[in-house]
Amino acid sequence: MTDIGATPIGEKVMQQTGNTILITGGGSGIGQELARRFHDLGNTVIVAGRRIEALQETIAGRDGMHALTLDIDSAEGIADFAERLLAAHPAVNVLVNNAGIMRFEDASAGRDLADAEATVTTNLLGPIRLTNALVDHLKSQAGSAIINVTSGLAFVPLLTTPTYNATKAAIHSYTVALREVLKGRVEVIELAPPAVQTGLTPGQESRPGYQPLGEFADEVMALLALEPTPAEVMVPRVAFLRRAEVEDRFDDTLVQLNAFATAARNG
Numbered sequence: 001m002t003d004i005g006a007t008p009i010g011e012k013v014m015q016q017t018g019n020t021i022l023i024t025g026g027g028s029g030i031g032q033e034l035a036r037r038f039h040d041l042g043n044t045v046i047v048a049g050r051r052i053e054a055l056q057e058t059i060a061g062r063d064g065m066h067a068l069t070l071d072i073d074s075a076e077g078i079a080d081f082a083e084r085l086l087a088a089h090p091a092v093n094v095l096v097n098n099a100g101i102m103r104f105e106d107a108s109a110g111r112d113l114a115d116a117e118a119t120v121t122t123n124l125l126g127p128i129r130l131t132n133a134l135v136d137h138l139k140s141q142a143g144s145a146i147i148n149v150t151s152g153l154a155f156v157p158l159l160t161t162p163t164y165n166a167t168k169a170a171i172h173s174y175t176v177a178l179r180e181v182l183k184g185r186v187e188v189i190e191l192a193p194p195a196v197q198t199g200l201t202p203g204q205e206s207r208p209g210y211q212p213l214g215e216f217a218d219e220v221m222a223l224l225a226l227e228p229t230p231a232e233v234m235v236p237r238v239a240f241l242r243r244a245e246v247e248d249r250f251d252d253t254l255v256q257l258n259a260f261a262t263a264a265r266n267g
C-alpha cells in the first residue's frame with residue numbers, strides 16, 4: 001500500500017543523472033524550474049508547450065536542453081508531437097506530465113461549461129493521451145519513469161475551482177493504477193504541489209502565503225534524490241491536504257483551506 005507523503009516506499013530508484021527527460025509545460029513556473037534543475041544534474045531535458053518563445057527562454061544558453069512545441073489539448077497534435085519527439089530524442093526515458101490550467105468557476109448555478117471542458121481536456125485527457133503515446137517506448141527504455149503532477153487540491157477541494165480539483169483527483173487515481181500495471185517496467189511517481197508562486201492564476205506569482213517557487217523546487221529535488229524514490233513526492237506544505245482524510249480532519253481542513261485561499265486572494 002502507498003504510504004502518504006512522508007516515507008519513501010518506491011521499490012526502485014529514479015536515476016538522478018543521465019536521463020533524457022520530457023517536461024510538458026516547461027516554458028514557465030514549476031515545469032521551467034524543474035527542467036533547469038534536472039539539466040543542472042546532468043540530464044538531457046526537452047521542454048514542451050504551446051509558446052515557443054517561453055520554451056526558448058527556458059533553454060537559453062544551455063547545451064543539452066531542447067524545445068518542442070506541443071498543444072496537449074489536441075489528440076492529433078499529441079500524436080504528431082510523439083513522432084517528432086521520438087525521431088529527435090529516441091533516448092527519452094522520463095515523461096513529466098506537468099502542463100495544466102486552473103480556471104475559477106462558479107458551480108452554484110447553471111453556467112457556460114467552456115472552462116470546465118477546457119480543464120478536463122488539458123489536465124485529464126492531455127496526460128492520458130500523452131502517456132498513451134509514449135508508454136510503449138518508455139517500457140523499452142532503461143531506468144524509465146513517469147512523473148504526474150497533480151495538486152494538493154486532488155485531496156481537499158477548493159470550492160472556486162471544482163473542475164480543476166476533479167481533474168487532479170482523477171490523475172491521482174490514474175497514477176495509482178498506472179504504477180501497479182507498470183510495476184517493474186516504468187517507475188510511476190506522483191508530484192502533488194501545494195500552493196506555489198507561479199503564473200498559474202492571475203496574481204499568484206507573488207501571492208503571500210504561497211510557497212516560493214525556488215524553495216518548492218529545492219524540496220522536490222531533495223525528495224526525488226531519496227532512495228528508493230518516493231511513489232508520492234509531497235513537500236511538507238502539502239501534507240496538510242494529503243493527510244487530511246487519513247488523519248480524520250477532512251471537514252475541518254476543507255473549511256481551513258477555503259478560508260486561507262479566500263484571504264490570500266483578497267490580500
Ligand SMILES: NC(=O)c1ccc[n+]([C@@H]2O[C@H](COP(=O)([O-])OP(=O)(O)OC[C@H]3O[C@@H](n4cnc5c(N)ncnc54)[C@H](OP(=O)(O)O)[C@@H]3O)[C@@H](O)[C@H]2O)c1
Nearest residue numbers: 025028029030049050051071072099100151195196198200
Ligand atoms: N502553482 C501552484 O500553486 C500549483 C499547485 C498545484 C499543482 N500545480 C500544477 O503544476 C503544474 C504547472 O503549473 P504552474 O504552477 O507551473 O503554472 P504555469 O506557469 O501556468 O505552467 C503551466 C504550463 O502548462 C502549459 N500548458 C497549458 N496548457 C497547455 C496546452 N494546451 N498544451 C501544452 N502546454 C500547456 C503552459 O505553457 P503554454 O501556455 O506555453 O502552453 C505552462 O508552461 C500544473 O499542472 C498545475 O496544475 C500548480
